[in-house]
Amino acid sequence: MSSQIVPVNSNPNSTIIVNLGVNGATLTLQLSFHYNEIAQYWEMTINDSSGNLVLASIPLITGDDPAGNILRQYEYLGIGSATVVNAGQVPNDYPNNTQLGGPFQLLWWDNSYYSETGA
Numbered sequence: 001m002s003s004q005i006v007p008v009n010s011n012p013n014s015t016i017i018v019n020l021g022v023n024g025a026t027l028t029l030q031l032s033f034h035y036n037e038i039a040q041y042w043e044m045t046i047n048d049s050s051g052n053l054v055l056a057s058i059p060l061i062t063g064d065d066p067a068g069n070i071l072r073q074y075e076y077l078g079i080g081s082a083t084v085v086n087a088g089q090v091p092n093d094y095p096n097n098t099q100l101g102g103p104f105q106l107l108w109w110d111n112s113y114y115s116e117t118g119a
Contacts (some may be wrong), residue, residue, distance in 0.1 A: 003109040006082075008033060009101035017049075022080035023110050029054070029079065035097045042100050044070075046079065060084045060106065061094040075111050082108045 006018055008031075015032040028049040035042050042060040047053055054077060058070055061084060066072060068083045075081075084094065088103025095104035 003107040006031065006106040006108055007101070008106050010035075010095075010098045012097075018108075020080060020108050021110075022108070023078060027079060033060075033100065035100075037097075040096065041094055044106075054079060059094075060100065060104075062086055062104075078111060080108050080110055082106060 004020055006020075007016065008014075011033075013032075013034055015030060017028065017030050020027045020029065030047040030049070030051065032045040032047070033042055034045070039059075044055075044058045044060055045053070046055045046058070055071075055074060060070065062068060063083075065083075069081045070084065071077075071079065071082045083106075085105050085107055086093075086103060087105045088099075090099065090103045092099075095102075100106075
């Protein structure tokens with residue numbers, strides 16, 4: 001299992017299409033990002049390669065393993081695991097409106113990590 005860095009940025013209301021190695025296969029997903037000005041955090045919406053909604057309004061917040069896996073409760077969907085990492089060592093706990101893709105990176109990997117570790 002190796003993580004993949006998802007190429008995100010702080011452009012408001014941006015959408016990217018990514019090909020991710022998940023559970024031994026290539027998974028194509030459409031990821032949309034929106035900054036919630038009132039709550040002061042980023043949200044991600046996931047659509048499949050046909051544009052069908054998979055998940056909506058997932059908060060992009062950090063956390064310690066295993067709670068830091070923002071997709072853990074959706075493991076049954078088979079879309080992998082993801083976490084937001086403070087790679088720039090800035091003092092805040094989650095990215096503000098200008099820090100997504102800069103100091104804060106989005107990492108994605110298999111579901112198998114949690115199955116293997118029992119976490």
